[in-house]
Amino acid sequence: xxxxxxxxPILPVRTILCSEGRETPIWTLNINKEDITVKLKTFVFAVMxxxxxxxxxxxxxxxxxxGPSGQSIRILASDFPAIHAVAGTAEAQCGGAAAEFARNxxxxxxxxxxxxxxxxxxxxxxxxxANSTLTQLMNDGLVRPLNDLVxxxxxxxxxxxxITIDGNVMAVAxxxxxxxxxxxxxxxxxxxxxxxxxxxxxxLAAAEKIRAAxxxxxxxxxxxxxxxxxxxVFNTIYLAxxxxxxxxxxxxxxxxxxxxxxxxxxxxxxxxxxxxxxxxQASNETQGLWEAGQAALGYMWGSRGGVILDGEGSTxxxxxxxxxxxxxxxxxxxxxxxxLWWDGITIANNVSDAEAxxxxxxxxxxxxxxxxxxxxxxxxxxxxxxxPGPAAAGVSATATGGAKSYPMIPYIxxxxxxxxxxxxxxxxxxxxxxxxxxxxVAAYVTAAKEKGFLN
Amino acid sequence: MQHRVFFxxxxxxxxxxxxxxxxxxxxxxxxxxxxxxxxxxxxxxxxGPFGCTQTTSVDTEANKKLREEKxxxxxNGLATYTNRSHLAFKxxxxxxxxxxxxxxxxxxxxxxxxxxxxxxxxxxxLVVTPFVLVLGLAIAVGVNNLSNRIKGPTIFVSLLPMxxxxxxxxxILFWMVDGDGIIGAxxxxxxxxxxxxxxxxxxLTWMMLIVYGIWHILPFSFIVFYAGLQxxxxxxxxxxxxxxxxxxxxxxYVIVPHLMPLVVFVTLILLMDNFRxxxxxxxxxAEAHAQSLSWIIFKDLRESANPxxxxxxxxxxxxxxxxxxxxTPVLIRTKRDFKQRSV
Numbered sequence: 001x002x003x004x005x006x007x008x009p010i011l012p013v014r015t016i017l018c019s020e021g022r023e024t025p026i027w028t029l030n031i032n033k034e035d036i037t038v039k040l041k042t043f044v045f046a047v048m049x050x051x052x053x054x055x056x057x058x059x060x061x062x063x064x065x066x067g068p069s070g071q072s073i074r075i076l077a078s079d080f081p082a083i084h085a086v087a088g089t090a091e092a093q094c095g096g097a098a099a100e101f102a103r104n105x106x107x108x109x110x111x112x113x114x115x116x117x118x119x120x121x122x123x124x125x126x127x128x129x130a131n132s133t134l135t136q137l138m139n140d141g142l143v144r145p146l147n148d149l150v151x152x153x154x155x156x157x158x159x160x161x162x163i164t165i166d167g168n169v170m171a172v173a174x175x176x177x178x179x180x181x182x183x184x185x186x187x188x189x190x191x192x193x194x195x196x197x198x199x200x201x202x203x204l205a206a207a208e209k210i211r212a213a214x215x216x217x218x219x220x221x222x223x224x225x226x227x228x229x230x231x232x233v234f235n236t237i238y239l240a241x242x243x244x245x246x247x248x249x250x251x252x253x254x255x256x257x258x259x260x261x262x263x264x265x266x267x268x269x270x271x272x273x274x275x276x277x278x279x280x281q282a283s284n285e286t287q288g289l290w291e292a293g294q295a296a297l298g299y300m301w302g303s304r305g306g307v308i309l310d311g312e313g314s315t316x317x318x319x320x321x322x323x324x325x326x327x328x329x330x331x332x333x334x335x336x337x338x339x340l341w342w343d344g345i346t347i348a349n350n351v352s353d354a355e356a357x358x359x360x361x362x363x364x365x366x367x368x369x370x371x372x373x374x375x376x377x378x379x380x381x382x383x384x385x386x387x388p389g390p391a392a393a394g395v396s397a398t399a400t401g402g403a404k405s406y407p408m409i410p411y412i413x414x415x416x417x418x419x420x421x422x423x424x425x426x427x428x429x430x431x432x433x434x435x436x437x438x439x440x441v442a443a444y445v446t447a448a449k450e451k452g453f454l455n
Numbered sequence: 456m457q458h459r460v461f462f463x464x465x466x467x468x469x470x471x472x473x474x475x476x477x478x479x480x481x482x483x484x485x486x487x488x489x490x491x492x493x494x495x496x497x498x499x500x501x502x503g504p505f506g507c508t509q510t511t512s513v514d515t516e517a518n519k520k521l522r523e524e525k526x527x528x529x530x531n532g533l534a535t536y537t538n539r540s541h542l543a544f545k546x547x548x549x550x551x552x553x554x555x556x557x558x559x560x561x562x563x564x565x566x567x568x569x570x571x572x573x574x575x576x577x578x579x580x581l582v583v584t585p586f587v588l589v590l591g592l593a594i595a596v597g598v599n600n601l602s603n604r605i606k607g608p609t610i611f612v613s614l615l616p617m618x619x620x621x622x623x624x625x626x627i628l629f630w631m632v633d634g635d636g637i638i639g640a641x642x643x644x645x646x647x648x649x650x651x652x653x654x655x656x657x658x659l660t661w662m663m664l665i666v667y668g669i670w671h672i673l674p675f676s677f678i679v680f681y682a683g684l685q686x687x688x689x690x691x692x693x694x695x696x697x698x699x700x701x702x703x704x705x706x707x708y709v710i711v712p713h714l715m716p717l718v719v720f721v722t723l724i725l726l727m728d729n730f731r732x733x734x735x736x737x738x739x740x741a742e743a744h745a746q747s748l749s750w751i752i753f754k755d756l757r758e759s760a761n762p763x764x765x766x767x768x769x770x771x772x773x774x775x776x777x778x779x780x781x782x783t784p785v786l787i788r789t790k791r792d793f794k795q796r797s798v
Contacts, residue, residue, distance in 0.1 A: 111757065131503075135512075136761070138512060138513070138515070139494075139513045139515070139761065140515065141513075141515025141516070141518070141519060160503070160504045161504065162502070162503075163501070163502070163503045164500075164501065164502040164503070164507075165499050165500070165501045165502075165510075165512060166499040166500055166501075166512075167500075173503060173504050176504055176505075217649075217650070225740060226740070226742040226743040227742060227754075246511075248509070249496075249498045249509075249511060250496070250511075251496065251511075275634075276650060276652045276654075276655035277633070277634070277652050277654040277655050279654075279655070279740075279743040280654050280739075280740035280741075280743070292635075340504075340505045342503060342504050342505075382504050399505065403505075404505075405503065405504075405505040405506075405508070407508075407510065408501050408503075408510055409510055409511055410494070410496070410511060410512060410513045413761055414761065417754075421568070421754070424742075424743050425566065428657070428743065428744075431566070435566075439566065442539050442546075443539065443540070443568070446538050446539045446540050447540070447763060447766070449490065449538075450490045450491060450535065450538075450763050450765050450766055451490075451491045451494070451761050451763070452490065452491035452492050452493045452494045452528075452529070453494050453496070455493065
């Protein structure tokens with residue numbers, strides 16, 4: 001695949017959560033985090049600390065071009081530190097020039113954004129999205145091409161930040177995330193494993209050695225919670241096998257094949273070394289197991305790297321021996337089994353051109369080396385000035401290794417859903433792999449017909 | 456009461472019922488008959504931080520026009536009801552003709568999402584309801600016999616499970632039954648099996664959900680029966696005692712018949728409540744082993760990037776029909792009682 005060469009080994013570390021496809025159970029999120037709506041009208045040059053400790057530089061607005069003044073800027077975004085960093089910096093720099101600057105940070109952003117942008121005028125002038133959510137907005141034609149605005153305000157943006165579809169810039173990315181391997185070097189050593197496993201077979205062999213040595217019965221952790229997470233695990237392993245989800249140029253499914261059977265075989269073999277509760281475990285649970293020292297090989301999100309490596313919630317033994325490396329490939333293969341994600345900004349269609357311009361200017365004005373320097377460890381930034389820290393190694397190696405990005409296809413959500421629901425019986429052992437794939441295809445086709453993608 | 460007076464008395468209620476119950480149901484039904492417009496798909500090239508790829512996208516202009524003409528989407532008749540996600544007539548037909556015995560047929564049928572969910576929903580409803588009725592009555596009788604001093608605090612404590620939001624309650628228990636949680640670890644110790652996991656086995660997951668369901672809804676039947684017990688005429692009870700009836704006989708032959716209207720009422724509410732079981736499945740992350748009709752509706756609306764309104768509508772209608780079928784025997788009985796009494 002082409003990719004990745006542009007932002008090479010830069011990636012890095014200590015993110016918290018990006019793209020957040022569905023890392024955590026939706027309902028618990030509601031309980032853990034509050035929606036934070038910040039409305040500030042006129043604090044220019046102010047230092048602000050907003051949930052997550054976003055601190056904007058004093059006086060930086062003097063340098064930012066905020067576009068038309070007196071406009072209303074309304075941002076809908078997910079809720080994690082990197083997004084607070086970008087949106088908070090934008091607000092600090094351009095909040096004074098705007099008549100209104102409102103931010104709604106909520107983990108429910110994905111669920112409300114289509115409805116919120118469908119009205120005219122739209123409820124928000126910008127939504128901060130990821131690969132999959134951009135498709136969700138574009139399916140309904142709710143975001144506008146940004147080419148003109150990029151010409152006027154985006155001279156400092158790198159070309160790899162521009163998400164371009166058929167020549168139209170639809171989003172401007174600022175950070176990256178992916179799954180990759182976490183290893184406990186001390187345990188691998190104790191079990192007699194040489195080096196860090198690089199392929200699925202090596203992972204399985206290492207897990208078997210650890211089990212045989214009586215160190216751990218279940219050395220592997222991965223996010224296998226039924227639904228989005230288990231579907232995503234299949235996606236990554238299937239992509240590593242070189243699989244394609246659809247027949248080229250159509251919505252016809254293309255997963256009932258030998259590659260998918262092989263991927264399912266790997267998935268089940270891995271699950272055999274994972275905690276018996278793995279079908280209920282997502283990021284929070286796997287991170288917990290890792291930090292408790294109950295796992296030796298982890299297949300988790302890069303955004304958890306920083307949290308795991310920090311001194312909190314774990315012991316010195318765990319943190320000092322945890323090494324992050326590329327997602328595994330199949331034996332003899334070259335594609336790391338992961339999906340690459342980006343997070344970026346979009347501008348709503350149903351708002352006035354002046355509002356769109358002011359919003360764009362404020363947000364891209366925040367994507368500067370100065371902002372990155374202040375928030376270096378909050379994300380794997382795609383922006384100039386990023387210095388990869390120790391926890392960046394995994395995402396960086398995965399991206400440079402040529403992992404595929406999460407497909408931006410209008411009907412991938414339906415496929416992902418069908419996988420998440422129908423593979424479970426196979427993993428539980430009550431169904432054959434062939435039957436599970438046939439079920440996935442049947443479920444996908446039923447949903448795709450209802451959504452008008454297939455006839 | 457004159458018909459005119461009756462009409463004016465009930466008019467406000469009727470209006471509210473039509474507006475807030477009947478019309479939304481009609482709207483859901485109409486939605487369930489439609490599916491989305493055909494999407495015009497164009498091949499495009501998408502570029503980003505990770506390179507360029509050939510992809511497809513939706514021609515939104517073409518789609519917008521279609522949607523403006525017909526906002527509801529394409530008329531699909533009852534096809535959504537009979538597709539694989541719901542009644543799955545075709546798949547059931549194939550399963551019927553391709554299997555030799557009942558167990559094979561059932562295993563094929565239960566592989567379909569709707570029947571899988573229906574199986575759990577019915578089991579849950581039919582197990583939880585009788586348990587809650589019997590236990591609720593037992594606790595009510597027990598509490599009623601306590602001395603007045605400890606009665607108040609006991610009632611308060613007994614009501615606690617109901618005060619906890621189901622989602623929060625199930626989340627708390629979810630962590631307690633974890634292998635590292637207090638209940639999970641204790642069970643492992645008791646059974647001397649370090650791999651025992653309530654979350655990993657389908658049978659144990661079902662039992663866990665059912666026990667949770669009973670625990671959660673029990674206070675409702677308890678408090679209703681307890682209120683009913685206060686109305687049991689003491690003369691009848693005394694007469695029964697003089698006739699030499701034991702405690703047990705008094706409960707069976709005096710108290711239960713007296714509470715029968717309440718039993719019918721509680722049964723109705725419990726059947727409706729249990730048939731729409733949902734929160735514990737989310738709270739316990741039990742989707743792998745147990746799914747309910749309400750959970751399917753939730754999944755259709757939430758889990759996909761593109762909500763399946765037609766599917767969700769169809770499942771909702773079938774849930775309503777399911778509740779109606781369950782309630783029919785109880786309602787028939789009530790009607791018969793009513794007629795007998797008015798004679």
